[in-house]
Amino acid sequence: MGANLVNLNVNPCKMCMPMGAVSAFYGLKGCMTILHGSQGCATYIRRHMATHYNEPVDVASSSLTEEGTVFGGETNLIRGIENLISLYSPEIIGVATTCLAETIGEDVGAIIRKFYDAHPDAKVKIINASSAGYAGTQYEGFFRVLRAVVEQTPMDTNPSQSVNIIAPMLSPADFRQLKKLLESMGLSYILLPDLSENLDGIHEKHYKRIKSGGTPLGEIARMAGAKYTIELSRFISEDDSPAQYLNEQFGVPFERLAMPAGIRDTDALIEKLVELGGRKTPELMRERGRYIDAMIDSHKYCALGRAAVFGEPDFVYSVIRLCCENGVIPVLAATGSVCPALRPALEEEIRKCADRQLVEKTVILDDCDFDMIESVSRELGVNVMIGSSDGRRAAHRLGVDLVRCAFPIHDRVGGQRVRMIGYGGSLNLLDQIANILLGNQEERFRGEIYDSFFETARHTGQAKKPEGTLQTIAQRTASHPCYTCGGGKYARMHLPVAPKCNIQCNYCVRKYDCPNESRPGVTTQVLTPEEALEKYKLVKKQVENLTVIGIAGPGDALANFEQTRDTLRLIREYDPDVTFCLSTNGLMLPLYAQELVDLGVSHVTVTINAVDVEIGAKIYKYVDYMGTRYTGVAAASILLGNQLAGLRYLTEHGIICKVNTVVLRGINEEHIEEVIKKVRDLGAYISNIMQMIPVAGSAFENMELVSNREISEIRNKCSVDLKQMYHCRQCRADAIGTLDNDVSIEFRGGCGTGEEQAALPVKKYAVASKSGMLVDQHFGHADTFYIYESDGTTARFVEKRQVNHYCTGKEDCLDDKQSKMDLILSTVADCSGVLALRIGNAPLEKLESKGIKAVTTYDRIENAVKQAASQ
């Protein structure tokens, strides 16, 4: 499957030819490279090589400017060569072209001749290669330079017993291994190139500008007389093959072998070397034996492997074969280069390996990008990726580990010491792959096996509860819908187990049986701890993303501490992972804070409306503390002292604390900033400044509300001091689901139905609903209204109307809110009423002024509409 159908490369899995060209020149002794083109190419390439090799990488540039594109780059290139000679005195200068030089059609050969004409006594050998960035990828640039090296070096054709070894781009450590192998076999050889030292230096007292390693020019000259050439690349084209050239020009016989990774390809190289007169040492055979031993040791883990191997074709080919030998199924072989030969070379190999484990689908791709590698890997269930560090982003998104063993490696040290060839290198690579698979198995085994085999047992209480919890506080916070703005994908469940309250706020009335109101303090029923557990089990089964259990009353969680404690204990026994959250007025915190810590509560919300007792006295009617009822300043003092001491204790013990503050017109609206600063100093994590909900029957029933805009301004002011919660929905004490989708009605025993009534005139109602089933959305958040008709006995759906919703709950909507609200109002203008979960004060007044009745409720739409129509 060539991916050539697309024109946009999304996250490239290849580099350009000049990169390969520079790497190859680095393997010549005393060589400096100059890239002919604009200087960015040299700079970018140096930057990439330096990070990978952890070595200085010096690449010069002819630094062409716009003038050069018009008049040609001859002057610049010649000056560049001159300057290189005067500063570095290299033996060889490699000149590689870039896109720019090739596009303007530079004749580099002619420029070099001009240089020699001008400097007849120059001793330097200049070798040039044509390497336009658009003409191929890195490995092609690499071989093109090697080909140019053998073509342009004056050859000594005297026959010798040497064997030419043409190596692909390997790490310096692999080059050292290769040399050691050749030496141990007692062969006389010429290795081209030799990257063993230049890009992986040792610490030396004096820094050498030109490293001393690399293939010397004199050796290269003798390649024409060698008795044989082994070229370790299967995929390079004949035009770029040095072996082909040596054969055509000088009759040196050759064979192209795969990069020697894995047992078969290493054996093949060694057999060939034996054929050419080398000998297998006992040590070499022991190394082979050790590798086979390791293959056997690891086979159980390897069989779990579904690998994606990506990179240059030669690398992919050999690593895939290594995988197959070890039973790791290479479900995806991918190269960014255009290389149609990859598929036929690997198809059968992969097929055979996959068939053994009944894996049906495997894919071979050339000319592909990481976007495609990622999507195919996801589809094929890849569990290990093998290649360069460029795959890290895809690997991260796929949640799999990456074996970094190809150039470039940017996010780890040791790129220069990667070992993957020969028996020893293969063993190293195999260990890394096997360890990833074993590590996965070790880490995930418990969870996976437990869930898939013993889930039923767990529900009937027979299986032993799993020990320990993996979640950190940070993870818990991230998956808590109230602490993470946008944590909307997680659900929470409020358990109404705490009916009593120990203080009376002037804005609050607690009702236990009102299904049609949605606000704190409201629930349809109070549960015992045992009932709460049963309800949790039921809900957990149906609401998958449930991460948080909260106790939010309807009274105060700590005024009912026994119930709260028992509930949490029961649920913790059943589910060690769920996050515990609790809200309180803080009065009993000093007494119970440590117990909360011990129970594993990680998040606590304390409602603090004032940090000034005079103000507090206006808010709280009374406080019941240790058997005495206090009022006025005394009440407020006790409460405040306990709130602050408790908050400090919790935050010092690592509990994430939210502070709720209700803004009360004329009482604490000017005082909020002070509250926030105080609680910030005590370590609160986030603050939730909210509007008072006027409740019929409360002391503040008729208090003028603070507008949303004012709330926003206060939040903005306070955001300097403390993180603000902008997405509070002021939930019920028995709310279930995500913040925007309360599903608690589905878990109620029964729900209020409108009684049959005499038919009334048909009226239209606009319903704010997310689900289309329930009245479950705030008026201002609705972007769709469901229009219903009802005569009070039946309700009929008419149509859906779109509006541009005008409130996203954030500060950014302040400006054109007005006009959008008008838009909403015109959308519902022909209705007699609007039904929503909640509605702000300003829209409420607007609606009323237009004669539209607003009903706030939480119920099934039909019921709610009927009820509204019948009133």
Add this chain to the structure above:
Amino acid sequence: MDERTRLLDKYSARIYKNRKEHVIQLQEDPAGQEITANTRTIPGIITNRGCCYAGCKGVVVGPLKDCCVITHGPIGCGFYSWGTRRNKAQAEEGEQNFVPYCLSTDMQESDIVFGGEKKLKKAIQEAVEIFHPKCILICSTCPIGLIGDDVQSVARQTEAEYGIKCIGFSCEGYKGVSQSAGHHIANNGLMQHIIGTGDKRPAKKYSLNILGEYNIGGDGWEQERILKRVGYEVVSVFTGDGSYETMKNAHLANLNLVMCHRSINYVAEMMHTKYGIDWLKVNFIGVGATIQSLRDIAKYFNDPELTERTEEVIRDELAEILDDMEYYKNKLKGKTAGIFVGGSRSHHYQKLLEDLGVETVIAGYEFAHRDDYEGREVLPFLKEDADSKNIETITVAPDEKLYQQRFSQEEIEKLREEIPLDTYDGMIRDMKSGHMVVDDYNHFETEMLIKLMKPDIFFSGIKDKYVIQKGGTPSRQMHSYDYAGPYAGFKGAVNFAKDITMAMYTSAWAFVTPPWKSDPILVGSLTGGE
């Protein structure tokens, strides 16, 4: 022989003639000393400079997180500028973040021969289908200008066809003499096509843009945190963690803060002319510098409440870092440093080093202009050379509706006596006699300077970092912070102090002796004896 003479001694006559203008050793009164900058790189010298594309795509427009940046050209340039700069970005809620992506048209030989416009158009279509971006930016590489692809026209067609914003940047690598040309081209594009197209006014009384802050290692986040604490609204950041969405409204802010003068001064000046928004040179690198900058901003707005709040925040932030800073200062006091970065950090970091008692004895820029060294007062005297002429300078006129000056000319003059308003005094004035200032260092000079000046730590980039540290001198990458950061503001200063203390005091140094500590630099011999 002073250090400068010894440094230049090794050069051939021709190189000497060129380089001597770029290397100065400061005299008693550094003001008024001239340096040559922003001229062509000498071919064959291992320069640290990048190209025009790197300045446009890599630096200025690349970090715009909600834009699909498509590199139009062969694969290399896109690949090499992919995730290499550590400009961090966090997607806004419900928005996309394209910073981790590399998009390229991956041109092949046939596209060079027959033209790449068609491929570009198809690539844009695919980008629209896959990502649904609000804005696409096309950045050209070397071959594009040569084969005559018209990216601006493709951008216009894209806007007409898909109804999204699309800008073509002709930032071919060969233009200008360094990254700097790319900054200018990017500034022009942002000014012409994005700034001023939005109408969302800031909600707060005092609002700012941060210009020339690229959020390397989270620097921008620390700056925003502090500014928000004081109570400012940050409308947009150019361009670290910045976005098309916010940049549209940049012209509605009250004041522009300029961090990196080199890369963004064009936008600052043009916004000043077009909308009357003043710009203030700030520096949030260094505790003292950050405090100074915060006070300068407060002075500009001249609101007692704001001034008081500013002082309150400063007190509070200082209290938090005081102990740490004292500890590190103890460790670092009396050390010397060399610093060589792009176009502004070499100045900024001197302030932070000063906080820690470290003196900067060598400083230089890769691609700065003379005004970055000597101050904007030299601008009228700069001669435009052939390379600068090739970069378009756009002229803007005051906007009829939106132009608004906060102060009268008289008030401005008065303010300027106190704060660096609409101007920048350059780096040299802040340095001392005997210090070396070197423009566009090359590899050879870096080595020589370390030998001659013996700094205890040398700040540079990835390309020369290994030469420096393998030679026995601790080094810290100042382009990308070696995977660390942030270093800006109050909290960042502690990070920086910790990192360089670690660099200098690692036990590994015990096994290494830098050659200049034991070897004489000049080898002489006695004659006439025996």
